[in-house]
Amino acid sequence: GQQVMQIPQYQHVQEGEDFTTYCNSSTTLSNIQWYKQRPGGHPVFLIQLVKSGEVKKQKRLTFQFGEAKKNSSLHITATQTTDVGTYFCAGPETSGSRLTFGEGTQLTVNP
Amino acid sequence: NAGVTQTPKFQVLKTGQSMTLQCAQDMNHEYMSWYRQDPGMGLRLIHYSVGAGITDQGEVPNGYNVSRSTTEDFPLRLLSAAPSQTSVYFCASSYWAGGPYEQYFGPGTRLTVT
Numbered sequence: 767g768q769q770v771m772q773i774p775q776y777q778h779v780q781e782g783e784d785f786t787t788y789c790n791s792s793t794t795l796s797n798i799q800w801y802k803q804r805p806g807g808h809p810v811f812l813i814q815l816v817k818s819g820e821v822k823k824q825k826r827l828t829f830q831f832g833e834a835k836k837n838s839s840l841h842i843t844a845t846q847t848t849d850v851g852t853y854f855c856a857g858p859e860t861s862g863s864r865l866t867f868g869e870g871t872q873l874t875v876n877p
Numbered sequence: 878n879a880g881v882t883q884t885p886k887f888q889v890l891k892t893g894q895s896m897t898l899q900c901a902q903d904m905n906h907e908y909m910s911w912y913r914q915d916p917g918m919g920l921r922l923i924h925y926s927v928g929a930g931i932t933d934q935g936e937v938p939n940g941y942n943v944s945r946s947t948t949e950d951f952p953l954r955l956l957s958a959a960p961s962q963t964s965v966y967f968c969a970s971s972y973w974a975g976g977p978y979e980q981y982f983g984p985g986t987r988l989t990v991t
Contacts, residue, residue, distance in 0.1 A: 796976050809980070
């Protein structure tokens with residue numbers, strides 16, 4: 767079945783440093799979604815990318831969807847302590863009903 | 878709107894007991910799903926539904942049953958609880974447009990099976 771992999775599993779940064787997490791799917795995705803989960807909380811939707819090669823920005827966050835629609839990345843510029851949490855990517859297969867999540871990247875930010 | 882609600886928030890079961898985790902949404906979403914979250918394993922799909930009367934299995938369906946008699950409700954039943962089912966359970970819902978889109982998650986149920 768479809769597999770969605772994320773690297774790294776953990777990332778520790780100093781406040782002000784940049785952060786990137788990568789997401790790779792074993793199959794072509796119809797879209798890629800990104801979520802953030804704060805410690806003790808539930809996942810919260812950040813963004814969805816649909817088109818091949820698409821790039822979207824939300825303030826310090828930049829999201830990319832690969833040309834083959836099998837990979838994606840989330841880049842945070844100049845991290846802040848409010849960025850702490852686990853970032854998940856998720857995607858349905860083309861014409862699929864299942865939404866498969868990656869294992870997530872847990873980000874800690876040292877002030 | 879209350880969004881997605883889940884009850885109970887916490888539950889302790891003994892091995893072999895059964896119970897139902899409740900999930901309800903008031904956004905008229907067609908798509909609903911259940912995930913379990915274990916440390917270091919992300920969110921794993923248990924069951925999902927694309928509308929009332931339609932359910933299907935996810936990655937880890939064994940030991941769980943679901944039904945979808947209304948658009949609003951999607952209960953998850955544990956048939957005979959086992960310690961391996963100790964986890965945090967999240968219910969989610971979204972619009973359906975040929976695929977699942979932005980997921981709205983409930984606050985979760987923390988289940989411990991002893």
